[in-house]
Amino acid sequence: xxxxxxxxxxxxxxxxxxxxxxxxxxxxxxxxxxxxxxxxxxxxxxxxxxxxxxxxxxxxxxxxxxxxxxxxxxxxxxxxxxxxxxxxxxxxxxxxxxxxxxxxxxxxxxxxxxxxxxxxxxxxxxxxxxxxxxxxxxxxxxxxxxxxxxxxxxxxxxxxxxxxxxxxxxxxxxxxxxxxxxxxxxxxxxxxxxxxxxxxxxxxxxxxxxxxxxxx
Numbered sequence: 001x002x003x004x005x006x007x008x009x010x011x012x013x014x015x016x017x018x019x020x021x022x023x024x025x026x027x028x029x030x031x032x033x034x035x036x037x038x039x040x041x042x043x044x045x046x047x048x049x050x051x052x053x054x055x056x057x058x059x060x061x062x063x064x065x066x067x068x069x070x071x072x073x074x075x076x077x078x079x080x081x082x083x084x085x086x087x088x089x090x091x092x093x094x095x096x097x098x099x100x101x102x103x104x105x106x107x108x109x110x111x112x113x114x115x116x117x118x119x120x121x122x123x124x125x126x127x128x129x130x131x132x133x134x135x136x137x138x139x140x141x142x143x144x145x146x147x148x149x150x151x152x153x154x155x156x157x158x159x160x161x162x163x164x165x166x167x168x169x170x171x172x173x174x175x176x177x178x179x180x181x182x183x184x185x186x187x188x189x190x191x192x193x194x195x196x197x198x199x200x201x202x203x204x205x206x207x208x209x210x211x212x213x214x215x216x
Contacts, residue, residue: 029059064129082158
């Protein structure tokens with residue numbers, strides 16, 4: 001499903017004054033939330049890194065999953081493991097007296113923009129898409145959302161969907177580390193630490209030192 005599906009459901013979208021439906025993990029419905037799921041391989045080594053998306057007011061997940069492609073209602077890497085509920089009252093663009101923008105209007109514009117973006121894990125990824133939408137909404141009264149503070153918000157404030165989600169996230173990590181330490185000992189541990197430092201360092205430097213490097 002892509003933008004044509006998004007537009008065809010326009011009449012069914014809730015307006016900004018309507019009450020949201022409940023969070024329903026079984027139907028993958030997370031109204032006005034940021035959602036997270038672990039990534040294969042990368043999350044096995046660094047379990048707080050994963051794939052994220054942002055949800056419309058009807059709970060449908062949108063996530064930037066590849067070049068010129070935003071998934072609609074099909075989270076690219078599996079079921080949601082964690083989510084952060086967002087407060088509409090903290091979206092300054094929505095509560096301005098003369099603003100005609102709705103939550104879904106903002107997400108639609110973000111979707112249209114990223115359907116013409118190349119995808120890169122290192123420079124333009126799913127976190128870029130979510131940050132772009134939060135900046136468009138002026139969430140928390142600022143436009144400084146980026147891949148680093150989005151990841152930190154999920155890590156610090158994310159709610160686990162259920163116990164299975166915790167197991168899904170950390171069991172592969174524990175298995176890989178046990179095997180790695182058994183076979184490689186300290187060399188494996190040093191290798192993982194070096195990989196984590198390099199990856200995290202890239203995003204920190206690209207976000208705060210070379211601000212045009214990582215796209216939003």
